[in-house]
Amino acid sequence: MEELHSALVAPRGIWWKAAGRQERIWVTVSFVWCMILFAMMPLWHIKGGQNPSGIRARVEPEAFRRRVDQFIADYKIGSEAGVPLVAPPPGSDVYLLARMWQWYPALVLEEGKTYVLHLSSIDVNHGFNLQPFNVNFQVVPGYDYGLRITPNQAGDYRVICNEYCGIGHHLMTGKILVKPAGSAAVAPVAQGGTR
Numbered sequence: 001m002e003e004l005h006s007a008l009v010a011p012r013g014i015w016w017k018a019a020g021r022q023e024r025i026w027v028t029v030s031f032v033w034c035m036i037l038f039a040m041m042p043l044w045h046i047k048g049g050q051n052p053s054g055i056r057a058r059v060e061p062e063a064f065r066r067r068v069d070q071f072i073a074d075y076k077i078g079s080e081a082g083v084p085l086v087a088p089p090p091g092s093d094v095y096l097l098a099r100m101w102q103w104y105p106a107l108v109l110e111e112g113k114t115y116v117l118h119l120s121s122i123d124v125n126h127g128f129n130l131q132p133f134n135v136n137f138q139v140v141p142g143y144d145y146g147l148r149i150t151p152n153q154a155g156d157y158r159v160i161c162n163e164y165c166g167i168g169h170h171l172m173t174g175k176i177l178v179k180p181a182g183s184a185a186v187a188p189v190a191q192g193g194t195r
Ligand code: CUA
Pocket: 099, 100, 101, 125, 126, 127, 161, 162, 163, 164, 165, 166, 169, 170, 172
C-alpha cells in the first residue's frame, strides 16, 4: 500500500544514507567558496587599498565650518554664482564643505601639485563624486577626512552628490577647476555658475 504523509506523520527520512557524489561535490565547492570569501574580508581590508589613507579626525561641524571660512578668507580669488572661488597654494590644506545642498567653496587647483583635501559635512551624510571620473568618497558630519590628492589632468570638473540627502540632493553640485601646470594664477572664470 502506498504510504501517505501528513503534517502529523512525517515521511520516512533517508538522511542516514551516504550523500550522492554530486551532492558531495556541491557541498565541497560551496564550503571552499565560503572560506575564500571569509578570508577575503580581512585580506581586502589589509591589501585592498580602498581604505582612506589620509588623515581621519573628529571635528565638530561648527569648527569645520570655521576652518572653511578661514580657508576662503586666506585664498579667495573671486566668486561665481555667489560661491567663492578659492585658489590655495600647492601643498596646502584644502577644504571642501558639504551641506544641504551645496559643495562649498569652488576650488582652483594646479595640475601635478599635491594637496590635502579635507572633506566634511555640517549636516547629513553626503557623497563626494568627481565627474566625469569614478572618484567617490563618503562625506560624514563630525569627521574630517584629509585626502592626499594630486590632480593629474587639467580641466573644469564638477562635483556631484551621490548620497541621497534630501529634497535638493539633485541640485547639489560643486566645482573643481584644475589649471595646467605652470600657468599663471587664473582669473575668476565667468561662466554659468556652479549649478
Ligand atoms: Cu548631498 Cu545628496
